[in-house]
Amino acid sequence: MGEMNTDDKRNTKRREYFKYIKRIHRQEELQERLLLRQQVLDLEQTLAPLIAQRPSWILSSRARESLLLPWKDIAIAMKTERELAISQRKALSAKVKAHKALMLSMKEWVACNSALHGVLDGHVATWRNHSLPATPSARRLGMVWITEQMRHNTDRMFHRCGFPSISDDFALFDMQFALDTVGEIQYVWGHQGDFEYRDDIDPDFFCRHMCAMLMPKQPTPMDTVKEVGGHHFLHQLAVSDQVFVNVLTTSVRARDRFVVMAQTITDDEALEVDPSLLVRRMAFWLEVVRDPVTGTWRRRSLYCNARQQASVEREAAQWGLGLQDVHPDFRESKLRHHVMRFWPTLRLHVRDLLDAFQAKYKP
Numbered sequence: 001m002g003e004m005n006t007d008d009k010r011n012t013k014r015r016e017y018f019k020y021i022k023r024i025h026r027q028e029e030l031q032e033r034l035l036l037r038q039q040v041l042d043l044e045q046t047l048a049p050l051i052a053q054r055p056s057w058i059l060s061s062r063a064r065e066s067l068l069l070p071w072k073d074i075a076i077a078m079k080t081e082r083e084l085a086i087s088q089r090k091a092l093s094a095k096v097k098a099h100k101a102l103m104l105s106m107k108e109w110v111a112c113n114s115a116l117h118g119v120l121d122g123h124v125a126t127w128r129n130h131s132l133p134a135t136p137s138a139r140r141l142g143m144v145w146i147t148e149q150m151r152h153n154t155d156r157m158f159h160r161c162g163f164p165s166i167s168d169d170f171a172l173f174d175m176q177f178a179l180d181t182v183g184e185i186q187y188v189w190g191h192q193g194d195f196e197y198r199d200d201i202d203p204d205f206f207c208r209h210m211c212a213m214l215m216p217k218q219p220t221p222m223d224t225v226k227e228v229g230g231h232h233f234l235h236q237l238a239v240s241d242q243v244f245v246n247v248l249t250t251s252v253r254a255r256d257r258f259v260v261m262a263q264t265i266t267d268d269e270a271l272e273v274d275p276s277l278l279v280r281r282m283a284f285w286l287e288v289v290r291d292p293v294t295g296t297w298r299r300r301s302l303y304c305n306a307r308q309q310a311s312v313e314r315e316a317a318q319w320g321l322g323l324q325d326v327h328p329d330f331r332e333s334k335l336r337h338h339v340m341r342f343w344p345t346l347r348l349h350v351r352d353l354l355d356a357f358q359a360k361y362k363p
Contacts, residue, residue, distance in 0.1 A: 098137075105138040131267035132248075139270065143232045147250040150261040154285055157302055161190055166298045167291055169193050173343045175336050177312075184281075185315055186306045195288050195299035203251035203258040206286060207233045210249045210262050214284060214303065215239065236271070246271060247282065256290040281306040 069077075132142045164170050172190030206213060210233070211220045220237065227234035231252075237245045249262040262284040283304045291298050307315065312331045316323050321338045323331045 102135070102137050102141075105133055105135055130248075130263055130265050132265050132269065134269035140229055140232075143229060143234070143248055143250075146248060146263055146265075147232065147261055150263055150283070150285070151252055151259065154259055154261070154287060157285060158190075158287070158300060161188065161302055163190065163192060163300060163302075166192070166289060166300065167293055170300070172302075173340070175339050177332050177336075184306050185312075186304065189303040189305075190301065192298065192300040195297040197288065197290075197297035201258075203253050203260055204231060204233075206260040207231070207249040207251050207262075210247060210260075210284070211235050211237050211245065214247075214262065214282065215245075234265070245282075249284075258288050260284075260286040 130146055132146075133139050161172060162170075163172075170190065170192035172188065174188040176186045176188070177184075208225060211224045224235040224237045225233050226236045232248065232250045235245065235247045235249065239245055246265045246268055247262050248265050249260065251258060251260045262282065264281045264283065266281060284302070286299070286301045288297060288299050290296070312335055313323050316331070316335045316338070319335070319339055319342075321335060323334060326334050
């Protein structure tokens with residue numbers, strides 16, 4: 001009887017212990033559920049403003065899945081991008097190759113025309129040897145290079161030909177027999193005086209009508225300009241059955257000054273000229289500047305013209321002079337003396353031609 005009571009007590013304590021443990025577990029589970037619910041509420045409060053700010057283009061997961069591309073389409077797109085990259089690479093490689101070819105062409109061209117780096121002189125015709133390549137890109141650079149040489153030597157040319165201060169009137173005429181070129185006779189005209197300036201004057205106007213200005217006695221067609229690039233104009237004109245002109249011209253303008261330049265191109269790779277034709281060599285500068293002392297506009301011009309392969313007898317005949325009875329050693333001096341006698345008349349003629357051109361071809 002006593003042993004049974006002891007077992008009952010032990011069982012009762014065990015049951016009470018397990019009940020206590022279960023109660024503690026239930027309390028812990030309850031607290032955990034409450035904590036999780038509170039976390040859910042907190043997360044929902046955090047998520048609510050984010051959902052409100054969500055862009056309209058964000059779709060539901062099901063909608064996004066419906067927009068996924070098949071692997072086949074993705075492969076096609078990647079192939080297209082690859083082909084585009086290969087094509088662009090080929091284009092860039094071709095561009096690099098073209099630039100290298102241009103650089104090589106310009107190096108060769110500059111080397112052949114290295115004489116242009118020397119000092120230009122109105123009496124020693126270093127200005128006469130000019131060429132242009134046929135490649136369009138190199139041709140454009142060649143035009144710029146030639147005219148830049150002329151522009152940088154503008155003041156030097158006027159100074160070497162004896163032009164005085166811009167405030168003084170001046171006229172020049174000279175005739176020279178080239179020592180370095182057999183059968184070439186050079187003429188140099190110069191003039192300096194007042195200029196009727198207007199704000200609407202376009203220096204390119206003189207460039208477009210360069211042939212008419214340099215050869216006023218020759219009937220010149222309206223379409224002598226064969227190439228135009230920016231402010232560069234290339235004229236080509238057959239003056240007669242025996243003379244051909246290929247002249248490059250450009251202009252530079254500043255606030256109180258503009259300069260117009262023209263230069264014969266004697267060797268043009270893009271042009272086939274009959275070797276029997278005489279190529280007229282010429283260079284021309286026209287500068288219009290405001291006199292800093294008086295404020296008036298002044299004009300000075302310089303024109304160098306060389307006739308290639310012109311015999312003394314043939315040139316004398318054009319001036320109305322016969323040299324049959326003159327000893328060959330004295331024919332050049334006789335011709336020069338005869339031509340210089342015309343200078344007083346030519347001086348007025350050159351001035352009148354410039355004024356007439358400006359009045360006739362108003363921009």
